[in-house]
Amino acid sequence: MTGDPAHRYEQLAAIIARMVANGALRPGSRAPSLRRLCKDHRVSLSTALQAYQLLEDRGVLEARPRSGFYVAARSTSLLSIPGISRPPATPKRISISATVQTLLEYAADPRLVPLGCAVPSAALLAGGRLDRFLARAARLEGARYNVYTTPKGDLRLRQEIARRALRWGQGVSPEDIVVTCGCTEALLLALRAVARPGDVVAIESPTYFGLLHSLEALGLRALELPTDPVAGVDCGALERALKDKAIAACLFSSSFSNPLGGTAPDDKKRELLRLLAKHRIPLIEDDIYGDLHFGAERPKPFSAFDPAANTLYCSSFSKTLAPGYRIGWVTSARYVQTILEHKLAATLSGPALPQAALGEFLSRGGYDSHLRRLRRAFADSMDRALRVIEQGFPPGTRVSRPAGGFVLWVELPDEVDSRVLLEQALRRDICFTPGDVFSAARRYRHCLRLSCGHAWDERIAAGLRVVGELASELSGR
Amino acid sequence: MTGDPAHRYEQLAAIIARMVANGALRPGSRAPSLRRLCKDHRVSLSTALQAYQLLEDRGVLEARPRSGFYVAARSTSLLSIPGISRPPATPKRISISATVQTLLEYAADPRLVPLGCAVPSAALLAGGRLDRFLARAARLEGARYNVYTTPKGDLRLRQEIARRALRWGQGVSPEDIVVTCGCTEALLLALRAVARPGDVVAIESPTYFGLLHSLEALGLRALELPTDPVAGVDCGALERALKDKAIAACLFSSSFSNPLGGTAPDDKKRELLRLLAKHRIPLIEDDIYGDLHFGAERPKPFSAFDPAANTLYCSSFSKTLAPGYRIGWVTSARYVQTILEHKLAATLSGPALPQAALGEFLSRGGYDSHLRRLRRAFADSMDRALRVIEQGFPPGTRVSRPAGGFVLWVELPDEVDSRVLLEQALRRDICFTPGDVFSAARRYRHCLRLSCGHAWDERIAAGLRVVGELASELSGR
Numbered sequence: 032m033t034g035d036p037a038h039r040y041e042q043l044a045a046i047i048a049r050m051v052a053n054g055a056l057r058p059g060s061r062a063p064s065l066r067r068l069c070k071d072h073r074v075s076l077s078t079a080l081q082a083y084q085l086l087e088d089r090g091v092l093e094a095r096p097r098s099g100f101y102v103a104a105r106s107t108s109l110l111s112i113p114g115i116s117r118p119p120a121t122p123k124r125i126s127i128s129a130t131v132q133t134l135l136e137y138a139a140d141p142r143l144v145p146l147g148c149a150v151p152s153a154a155l156l157a158g159g160r161l162d163r164f165l166a167r168a169a170r171l172e173g174a175r176y177n178v179y180t181t182p183k184g185d186l187r188l189r190q191e192i193a194r195r196a197l198r199w200g201q202g203v204s205p206e207d208i209v210v211t212c213g214c215t216e217a218l219l220l221a222l223r224a225v226a227r228p229g230d231v232v233a234i235e236s237p238t239y240f241g242l243l244h245s246l247e248a249l250g251l252r253a254l255e256l257p258t259d260p261v262a263g264v265d266c267g268a269l270e271r272a273l274k275d276k277a278i279a280a281c282l283f284s285s286s287f288s289n290p291l292g293g294t295a296p297d298d299k300k301r302e303l304l305r306l307l308a309k310h311r312i313p314l315i316e317d318d319i320y321g322d323l324h325f326g327a328e329r330p331k332p333f334s335a336f337d338p339a340a341n342t343l344y345c346s347s348f349s350k351t352l353a354p355g356y357r358i359g360w361v362t363s364a365r366y367v368q369t370i371l372e373h374k375l376a377a378t379l380s381g382p383a384l385p386q387a388a389l390g391e392f393l394s395r396g397g398y399d400s401h402l403r404r405l406r407r408a409f410a411d412s413m414d415r416a417l418r419v420i421e422q423g424f425p426p427g428t429r430v431s432r433p434a435g436g437f438v439l440w441v442e443l444p445d446e447v448d449s450r451v452l453l454e455q456a457l458r459r460d461i462c463f464t465p466g467d468v469f470s471a472a473r474r475y476r477h478c479l480r481l482s483c484g485h486a487w488d489e490r491i492a493a494g495l496r497v498v499g500e501l502a503s504e505l506s507g508r
Numbered sequence: 509m510t511g512d513p514a515h516r517y518e519q520l521a522a523i524i525a526r527m528v529a530n531g532a533l534r535p536g537s538r539a540p541s542l543r544r545l546c547k548d549h550r551v552s553l554s555t556a557l558q559a560y561q562l563l564e565d566r567g568v569l570e571a572r573p574r575s576g577f578y579v580a581a582r583s584t585s586l587l588s589i590p591g592i593s594r595p596p597a598t599p600k601r602i603s604i605s606a607t608v609q610t611l612l613e614y615a616a617d618p619r620l621v622p623l624g625c626a627v628p629s630a631a632l633l634a635g636g637r638l639d640r641f642l643a644r645a646a647r648l649e650g651a652r653y654n655v656y657t658t659p660k661g662d663l664r665l666r667q668e669i670a671r672r673a674l675r676w677g678q679g680v681s682p683e684d685i686v687v688t689c690g691c692t693e694a695l696l697l698a699l700r701a702v703a704r705p706g707d708v709v710a711i712e713s714p715t716y717f718g719l720l721h722s723l724e725a726l727g728l729r730a731l732e733l734p735t736d737p738v739a740g741v742d743c744g745a746l747e748r749a750l751k752d753k754a755i756a757a758c759l760f761s762s763s764f765s766n767p768l769g770g771t772a773p774d775d776k777k778r779e780l781l782r783l784l785a786k787h788r789i790p791l792i793e794d795d796i797y798g799d800l801h802f803g804a805e806r807p808k809p810f811s812a813f814d815p816a817a818n819t820l821y822c823s824s825f826s827k828t829l830a831p832g833y834r835i836g837w838v839t840s841a842r843y844v845q846t847i848l849e850h851k852l853a854a855t856l857s858g859p860a861l862p863q864a865a866l867g868e869f870l871s872r873g874g875y876d877s878h879l880r881r882l883r884r885a886f887a888d889s890m891d892r893a894l895r896v897i898e899q900g901f902p903p904g905t906r907v908s909r910p911a912g913g914f915v916l917w918v919e920l921p922d923e924v925d926s927r928v929l930l931e932q933a934l935r936r937d938i939c940f941t942p943g944d945v946f947s948a949a950r951r952y953r954h955c956l957r958l959s960c961g962h963a964w965d966e967r968i969a970a971g972l973r974v975v976g977e978l979a980s981e982l983s984g985r
Contacts, residue, residue: 128849132659135852139658153654162650165861166643173639177630177832181616182609212689212855219854223725224904228705242854246854248700355654355860372605375612376725377696377854379718382862384642391865 038403040081042327043072046084048091048295049326052432053103062092062100085407089414110421113291113442113478115265115430116256118236122276123471125247130468131240137462144494147462149289149438150354151484155408157401164395165388173331176383182375184210185383188390192360200335201344208362210381213354214319217361218347220377221315222280224343224369225284226251230279231452233272235264237440237469237478239289242282242317246471253471260431260440263288263295266302273310278453281307285318285332286375290440290469290480292433294330301336308339313366318346319359320436322402323378325410330435339363348389350437351402356385382467409437412483416495423499425506439481444506449479455501461494515880519804520549524559525568526803528579529909539569539577562884566891587898590768590906590919590955594741595713595732600948600960602724607945614939621623621971624939626766626915627831628961634878634887635830641751641872642865653860659852661687661837662860665867669837670956672870675800677812678821685839686847687858690831691796692741694822694838696722697854698792698962700756701820701846703728707756710749712741714917714946714955716766719759719794725949730948737908737917740765740772743779750787758784762795762809762821767917767946767957769910771807778813785816791844795823796836797913799879802887817841825866827914828879833862886914889960893972902983918959922981926956932978938971 047063050056063071066077083100086092138148145152183189189205196203208430211217226232228250234242236255246253254272257265263282272278283303286294295303307314318332320342334342343366347359358381361370374380392398416439420430429442443449449465456463466478479498485491524540527533540548545556560577563569569577615625622629645653660666666682673680703709705727709922711719713732723730731749736740741760749755760780763771772780784791795809811819820843824836835858838847845865851857869875893916906919920926926942933940943955962968 105857128852131852132848135656135659138656150656153651154655158654160648162646162654162861165650166646169639169643169646173635173642173832174630177633177635177639177830178833179612179615179627179826179834182612212858215856216854228727241853244849244853248850250705288972349656353654355650357656357855357857371609372721373725376607376718376721377606377693378834379692380834381689382834382859384639385859385862 039074040078040085041069041403041407043074043078043082044085045326047086051091056102058102059104060102060302062102064099078407079261085100089411091414111429112432113260113440115257115259116236116255118470118474119472120272122166122231122252125243125471127240127247127468131244134240134265134464134468137396140462142460143457143462144460144491145462145485146481146491146494146498147464149350149482149484151231151350151405151437152486155405155484155486156352156354157404158355160397161353161356161388161392164391165385168384168388168391172387173384176387178383180380180383180386182371183208183378184381185386185390187394188386191390191393199329199331201332203362204343204364207364207367208360209367209374210358210386211361211374212378212381213349213357214317214345214347214359215241215245217347217359218242218282218315218317219249220370220373221343221345221361221366222246222249222251222282222379223373224363224366225313226279231276233269233278233281235283235288235291237290237466237475240468243471255471256290258288258293260291262292262299264303266299266306269303270306273306273312278312280313280315282315282317283333285316285321286330287320287323287397287433287436289436290438290464291318292431292436292438292440294434295455297331297336300331301440303470304333304336308341310507311341313341313343315343315345317349318344321346322351322438323406323409324435325406326434351405352398353389356389358385409483412485412487413437413439415492416481416483418491419499420494423496425503425508427506427508437483439483441479441481443477443479443502445477445507446507447477447502452479452498452505456498459497461497463498511760516551517555517562518880518884520545520551520555520559521562522802522804523549524563528568533579535579536581537579539544539579539827541576543731566888567895570892588906590737590911590917592734592736593713594734595951596949597749599708599731601729602720602725602948604717604720606944608721611717611941611945617939619937620934620939620966621937622939622962623958623968623971623975624941626827626959626961628827628882628914629963632882632961632963633829633831634881635832635862637874638830638833638865638869641868642862645861645865645868649864650861655860657857657860657863659848659857660685661858662863662867664871665863668867668870676806676808678809680839681841684841684844685837686844686851687863688836688838688851689823689855689858690826690834691794691836692718692722692854692983693826694824694836695759695794696726696838697847698820698838698843699723699726699759699848700850701729701843702790702792708753710746710755710758712760712765712768713765714943714952716794717945720948732948735765735768735770737768737770739776740770741780743776743783746780747783750783750789755789755791757792759792759794760810762793762798763807764797764800764910764913766797766913767915767941769913769915769917770906771911774808777808777810781810781813785818788818790818790820792820792822795821796827798823799828800883800886800914801912802883803911828882829875830866833866835862835866885963886960889962889964890914890916892964892969893958893960896969896972896976897950898934898955900973902980902985904983904985914960916960918956918958920956920979921955922954923984924954924979926953928977929956929978929982933975936974938974940975972978
């Protein structure tokens with residue numbers, strides 16, 4: 032909840048969008064009148080109008096001349112949401128490193144339509160203000176910072192991270208935070224702190240391929256759990272796995288999981304934590320998408336509910352501000368010392384000036400209004416991508432409806448091989464991420480992930496339409 | 509060899525200093541006349557005078573009124589150089605992480621006289637010009653660089669690194685270089701590429717404690733080899749170890765090892781490489797001090813002689829320019845792919861702007877003249893420290909005479925426990941590094957390492973004198 036009056040209309044739009052999404056407002060029906068809106072939500076006419084115009088831009092409402100606003104006939108339920116995943120129940124060794132490299136190369140290739148890697152466009156990230164803080168720090172305080180940072184990282188940055196965490200109920204001491212080289216190092220250090228080579232780590236399925244790669248590098252085995260694209264990992268399946276198998280740790284997304292987009296509701300998070308506490312299994316949580324919520328409230332991470340302090344929380348600024356700065360963090364009251372020791376052995380410390388600049392940036396304010404703009408852009412891009420998928424993908428296609436982040440998970444008809452589809456798309460200079468890289472067992476060959484991290488434009492729209500056409504040809508439908 | 513005429517006098521001084529060091533010029537004897545110097549070395553009178561004044565500043569020569577220059581009565585042989593080390597012949601598991609953290613905390617404490625961690629002072633590093641390139645890049649090209657760098661790191665930076673390496677005969681393709689988070693990550697990635705948990709890695713003894721820490725983090729065992737403070741690791745001992753034991757890899761300093769200061773001469777490097785090639789053992793070399801040679805020529809790293817390409821070369825800019833930037837690299841034609849995969853899983857990529865700034869800095873020139881100034885400062889500091897040790901440390905003290913780098917290895921009389929000494933020194937706000945942290949077997953309790961990485965001043969001189977007094981008390985001599 033931002034509380035910023037300048038953006039009241041966005042909050043209002045989110046409320047209406049949720050009513051459409053949950054069926055309280057049905058496709059084709061008339062939306063509440065502007066006058067009604069003003070009365071019910073105590074907003075001005077101009078705020079109400081702005082909210083409806085935003086929803087019109089995003090295809091949720093349609094303005095009909097002299098008649099007002101209607102819920103768009105296109106219903107979000109035209110396409111089903113994928114069902115809960117059914118991964119194999121045995122832990123797998125992983126072999127994915129070669130693939131990861133190829134995907135990163137695609138991401139760095141400006142000729143390709145950027146539906147592949149989950150890296151937001153630099154234009155949307157608008158890091159200019161942060162860069163100016165870096166320039167200033169380099170110019171004025173270079174000598175002061177030309178040392179190894181304290182092992183845990185720049186103190187002010189850690190204080191700012193702790194201050195933000197407090198807002199969503201996560202009480203963290205700056206002394207329990209270790210600044211890392213992105214979320215990748217954070218996850219790796221967390222894994223090293225709680226698992227030994229050969230151990231089994233329970234993960235969502237599908238899950239982020241970089242995480243699979245880290246498990247591979249550490250010689251860990253992955254147990255993929257059935258996961259719902261709306262509500263996250265399946266509690267029952269986890270409970271059965273905990274009874275059957277020696278699991279060293281769980282590693283779940285806090286919110287808006289990559290690639291499925293699901294978020295466990297608060298109650299389910301509590302239930303998962305109780306289950307893990309009972310079995311004394313540590314939980315590593317990846318909250319890298321948590322700040323990118325489309326709804327009014329930021330979802331709480333697991334560690335906000337953790338009474339037993341058996342969580343290791345990982346995040347970074349790479350999806351929201353500065354992938355080029357490579358600044359993430361890991362925090363855990365229980366494991367901070369072990370994490371720090373592994374950090375010292377792995378990278379010693381991080382670059383000092385970028386950390387100092389980011390600490391200064393956060394302390395000056397302005398990050399929240401940046402996040403609001405960014406969420407709006409991602410929601411818009413995702414919404415428009417959904418429309419193209421509805422219109423141009425083969426019958427039987429299912430697609431996720433994440434309430435945050437910027438990736439979509441598309442389940443194509445079974446007969447479409449997304450690796451073949453990718454080959455054809457690359458020949459047309461279009462990139463996406465094929466489904467099998469999100470699974471240790473290399474499932475999901477008929478699925479793909481689309482990144483909506485760029486501002487929508489005709490090139491992206493055309494590229495996505497081509498993917499739909501190619502998929503339709505392959506499906507024969 | 510710089511070839512820079514403005515610094516001819518330094519080359520000349522180095523030649524004379526070497527004649528003193530190897531006994532060609534004996535303490536108390538008259539140095540060649542200025543006139544003779546001009547004739548023999550084809551230099552101007554002012555160059556010859558500058559050279560002698562530099563040597564006078566460093567205590568190598570003494571000017572006697574109306575009589576010319578004499579080799580200082582203080583002979584460098586007043587104190588013996590420590591003998592070759594005799595570590596235990598069995599591989600050891602390591603447990604040093606807690607110590608490393610404490611040492612880093614001392615390093616970050618400005619109240620302490622900085623004889624501890626091997627971090628040069630920011631004043632000597634003179635990173636201002638690099639910082640200005642960073643400020644410029646952040647201001648003008650922030651958006652361009654707000655992406656993940658290509659996995660291997662900034663291309664221009666890799667090109668500049670390759671260009672420099674070529675000067676000392678190390679032919680490296682930029683494609684075989686992976687930019688890392690300092691030499692720490694470089695060494696860790698190299699170790700991961702060639703060794704598995706439980707494997708034995710042969711190392712110098714004593715060796716850098718950070719390296720022991722990395723071995724510990726990877727679950728590797730260390731086999732410490734007898735090492736000479738002048739000529740580096742003992743070939744015979746290595747040969748015997750290779751026959752007796754399953755060794756996965758060797759990890760040696762290229763030059764000016766930390767803490768002993770030794771450098772294997774070229775012929776010995778070739779011999780070691782032949783030995784390793786015969787047994788097909790990869791060599792990881794740490795060349796972080798290679799640019800800090802006091803003599804005219806930069807020593808060649810092992811990989812400059814490596815016909816079988818079975819070396820993994822690691823270095824960084826942390827000792828010569830920018831510890832705060834955390835930029836190192838690892839290069840190996842044979843292992844680059846494996847290294848890259850581990851890098852992706854560990855940290856994904858490094859921060860983009862600092863790499864871009866460093867690439868720009870190197871391409872513009874000026875680094876070499878900076879290195880010349882730096883070497884002179886380190887040589888000066890080390891020389892002055894040697895004089896204090898000669899004058900104020902207990903009888904029986906031995907000390908290394910490195911021809912580069914900026915650390916001294918001091919062997920105190922057996923009865924002095926350097927841990928007790930450190931406790932007493934810390935109470936007087938003086939820091940050094942106790943000897944036992946340089947050994948997996950925790951030997952060298954009567955030794956210590958001194959960093960000479962700061963410009964010499966009265967505070968440092970007084971601090972070192974106090975260490976000598978405390979050591980004398982403890983030794984009872």
